[in-house]
Amino acid sequence: xxxxxxxxxxxxxxxxxxxxxxxxxxxxxxxxxxxxxxxxxxxxxxxxxxxxxxxxxxxxxxxxxxxxxxxxxxxxxxxxxxxxxxxxxxxxxxxxxxxxxxxxxxxxxxxxxxxxxxxxxxxxxxxxxxxxxxxxxx
Amino acid sequence: xxxxxxxxxxxxxxxxxxxxxxxxxxxxxxxxxxxxxxxxxxxxxxxxxxxxxxxxxxxxxxxxxxxxxxxxxxxxxxxxxxxxxxxxxxxxxxxxxxxxxxxxxxxxxxxxxxxxxxxxxxxxxxxxxxxxxxxxxxxxxx
Numbered sequence: 001x002x003x004x005x006x007x008x009x010x011x012x013x014x015x016x017x018x019x020x021x022x023x024x025x026x027x028x029x030x031x032x033x034x035x036x037x038x039x040x041x042x043x044x045x046x047x048x049x050x051x052x053x054x055x056x057x058x059x060x061x062x063x064x065x066x067x068x069x070x071x072x073x074x075x076x077x078x079x080x081x082x083x084x085x086x087x088x089x090x091x092x093x094x095x096x097x098x099x100x101x102x103x104x105x106x107x108x109x110x111x112x113x114x115x116x117x118x119x120x121x122x123x124x125x126x127x128x129x130x131x132x133x134x135x136x137x138x
Numbered sequence: 139x140x141x142x143x144x145x146x147x148x149x150x151x152x153x154x155x156x157x158x159x160x161x162x163x164x165x166x167x168x169x170x171x172x173x174x175x176x177x178x179x180x181x182x183x184x185x186x187x188x189x190x191x192x193x194x195x196x197x198x199x200x201x202x203x204x205x206x207x208x209x210x211x212x213x214x215x216x217x218x219x220x221x222x223x224x225x226x227x228x229x230x231x232x233x234x235x236x237x238x239x240x241x242x243x244x245x246x247x248x249x250x251x252x253x254x255x256x257x258x259x260x261x262x263x264x265x266x267x268x269x270x271x272x273x274x275x276x277x278x279x280x
Contacts, residue, residue, distance in 0.1 A: 001265055010267060012267060037148035077268070085271035093144075100258055111245055113217060114150070116155075123155050123161055125220055127149065
């Protein structure tokens with residue numbers, strides 16, 4: 001087994017090969033910042049064991065639906081079956097946005113990397129925001 | 139910034155994105171040799187961030203079984219980090235490390251003098267290992 005850091009040298013058994021439980025990410029995640037100019041809401045849906053994401057971002061005239069994309073799910077470690085994050089890509093033509101999410105203390109900490117491909121001379125930028133699950137319990 | 143630009147969120151229209159001052163953000167806080175705050179780490183021991191002109195590179199040393207493992211040096215993408223608290227503008231970096239058996243997509247930022255790296259690791263070798271996310275913290279060792 002090849003590794004670039006010793007923590008990646010792990011024993012793999014049947015339990016390790018079990019599918020990740022992705023239910024912890026399913027649901028409607030709301031930005032903790034009501035004044036965000038970025039992503040307002042993440043809608044995570046589970047279909048046939050796969051997770052997909054629909055993003056709603058803040059626009060000048062209301063929310064903008066980015067559409068649905070597949071996400072790559074990530075565990076907490078190389079031998080872990082506990083979901084701990086995800087990555088995905090939105091390609092808008094004029095720009096690409098990479099989303100890299102990490103679950104911390106029940107929040108999604110979402111890093112957004114925006115890369116402009118047009119001639120607008122806008123600089124690529126990075127934003128990190130927090131999202132909480134709208135669980136409706138309290 | 140005029141709204142003739144294409145956008146998918148209001149943030150894409152932030153005037154700071156075309157402000158010349160944003161293009162020349164000082165990278166000094168990121169540059170140098172950084173050592174993991176966790177003496178017992180089994181992951182990344184050390185990071186060196188260098189700048190040559192407008193180009194940035196990131197060198198990573200992993201903890202190995204028989205000594206340090208030098209990762210292939212990666213060219214990094216500089217990103218304006220406009221959302222830091224107190225309205226401060228800073229630089230963040232993204233860098234990808236490609237191995238034949240694994241790919242590590244990372245972002246790096248400095249928060250209150252601590253370098254934070256988040257690694258999104260994907261295995262390509264069908265070893266059965268889970269793809270995973272990990273975060274580590276580093277202090278500057280000049």
